[in-house]
Every structure is written in C-alpha cells, then in structure tokens.
Amino acid sequence: MLSAAVNSLKHAVPRCAVSSRLKHTLPDLPYDYNALEPTISADIMQLHHSKHHATYVNNLNVAEEKLAEARATGDVSTEIALGSALIFNGGGHINHSIFWQNLSPNGGGEPTGELMSAIQRDFGSFENMKKTLSASTVAVQGSGWGWLGYNKAAGKLQIATCANQDPLEATKGLVPMFGIDVWEHAYYLQYKNVRPDYVNAIWNVANWADITERFNKARQ
Template identity: 65%
Template sequence: MLALTRNLTRLQTVAPAVVGCRGKHDLPKLPYEYSALEPIISREIMELHHSKHHQTYVTNLNAAEEQLGDAVQKQDVNKIISLQGALRFNGGGHLNHSIFWKNLTSEKTTPSADLKQAINDRFGDFEKFKKELSTITVAIQGSGWGWLGYNKKTGKLDLATCANQDPLEATTGLVPLLGIDVWEHAYYLQYKNVRPKYVEAIFEIVNWKDVSERFAKAK
C-alpha cells in the first residue's frame, strides 16, 4: 500500500511532463527514395512499410501516450497498467523502424576499423558473424527482429532476437546497432515465404557507416 501511494505521488509529479509530451512523435522521413534499395527491396514494399506500417505505429503511440497522460492525471492505475501493451508495441515499432531505415543504404559502405575489430574479436570473422546473425534471425518464430547490439556491461558485441516489436534496449539492455525486420510486411511481396533469401539479400544494403557510428556512440 505504501509502495502504491509512493508510486501515485511519483506519477502525480511526472504527470505534467507526460501530458506535455502528448502526440509529439512524427513519422521520420526516409534518408532515400522509396525505390533506392531496389532490387533488394522493392519500391512497393518500402512505400507500404514506411508510409502505412511505420505511420500506424506512430499514430497509435501518440494515441496511447495521450491516454496515458489522462490516466496519470486521474491516477487511474488500472488504465495506466492496461496501456503498457500498446506503449510497448507501438513505441517499439516506432523505435525499431526509425533505426531500420538508417541501417540501410544503396551506397557501398564498410564497417569502421573499430567495428571490424570488435566483430572479429567476438565472432571470429565477418562471415561467421553474418552466418550467426542470419541463422537466429531466420529462425524467429512468427514476427520479430534480429539484432546486432552492444553490451555495455561486457564492452562486447552481442546478437539477440526480439519478438513482435519488442525494442532491443528496453528488452535486453543491448544498445541497438543493426536490426533486421523479419515481419512478413518487410519482405513477403517480393520474397514470398523464403525468409532466408530476404535475410541473405539485406546484407547487400546494410549501411555500415550508420552501424559504425552507432557502435562508436554506444562505447
């Protein structure tokens, strides 16, 4: 009871800040044209994925935050708790896709010397890393994401998978560097049910400059 009272007091304290943040998320612009990643990812997939799917996560995240603001103001703990699923799903969808678009490019890029070294130290060599990340990503049951992340505790790289739109950092503590979206909306129109072919192909368009910058920042 004492803990609940404390939490309510804390929620009351943060309420104005939460209310003040209502509806602030926007769909980020893609750093390239919808057709830029062809033939690896078709214009049609990119347009639907960005303008429909990602937009829906943003819209629903803003709606959930608005409801959260109201619930916090009213100290409606049941409502606050009931919103956690929508916040996780839509907030995760927004975070994941915002990283994903920047993780991809039509330009030829290579990992920085630092990242290359960290990959070799952790996985043996680049091909072994690619094989390991591909294997766990292809094996995800249903919808989810395969990730290369940075483990701040060990100072090393790690691989992980997350179900649905669970965001990597909030779920595992790893800082996200490279994410592979294996929801069917990311590949089905082009690769049908052949997920391994899509995952193999996506390595052709990884923006290693972006991944290297995330790595440098995370360290």
C-alpha cells in the first residue's frame, strides 16, 4: 500500500519547471482570502493557504530531492524511509489543491443534473448524503478528511474518511469529488472545538460546479 501510494503521488500533484528539476508550487486561490466569509474567516484562509499548504509544498520538494539523491546512489533504505514524508506532504498538497477548488463564494445549495441523479441513486437523497458525509467527517479521530469520492470499478459514489493527509485516491482507490478538511487549523480560530458547526457550515460554500466537473471526468 505504501509503495502504491508513493507511486500515485508522483503523478497526481501539480508541477511547474524550476531549474534542473520539476518542483511543486503553491497554487493561487481562485478567490480572495475573505471571499468565503462568514463561513470561513479571512484569517483562517490566509493561514491555511499561505502557511500550512505552503509548508506541505516545501516539505514535499525537500523529500523528493532526498529521494532523487537516494535513487542516484542506490540507497534503497533511504528511499523506503522517505515514503511516509512523501505521503504526508504529497497528500497535503493534493488534498488542499482540491479543497480550495471545492469551495466558492458563490457555492451552496444543491447539485443538479447527473450528479444529483447519482447522489439520489447511491444515497437515497441529497440530504441523506449530506448527513452521512457530515457525520463521518465529524467523527474523524484526531486530524484528517471526510470525502465524497467516486468508485470507478463500481461506478458509484462513496463516502470515506482519511487520517492525517492520506490522499483519497492513492490510499482508498476513490477519485476525490468533495473533501472536508477537519484538521484544527482549518477551523479552530473561528469555530474553536465545535467541529460539527464548521462541518455543517461548509456546505454553504460547496462549489457544485467544480464537484460536478470532477464527477464527469471520473466517469470518462
């Protein structure tokens, strides 16, 4: 599982060319830091994006540089030891890159079209999916994520949770549609220790246009 997750991360994270190697970079937000207020405060968004996500990106680049050195010298032990750093920081980069796009100041409401039909087929109703995903996400022990994902093999939507920064597709085999970050840095400044209030509020900024696009791509 560890090797599969590491291999998946190599192909899943956005990159840009820098000097002699490809480095990961912090993506720009598609909106201002204060755009999601009052659901998520500008202070949280700025810290979450410019500090926490940036740290994952920087640490991922460092881990990949060490991995390249280990491979060049045939140091298999170091390659194996770097697996957890690649998953944690690579997963943090993947997860947050999806998270920013999953949210919108014009979000909320309900999806339409084929995505709504799939939700009704797989969960009975939109409200049932929402309640199930919210409950699963609130119940994550410690830090992690709640996800609405797509199972390509089964052709259906599924709900899953991931610990820490484990990336959904690399570790659970589901294509991520909509993720809810329940690390404390995602909500504590505003919601304190009341995680359910944050999870319930985030639906007000859910970007169904982005989620629908991911759904359509996953089915191709």
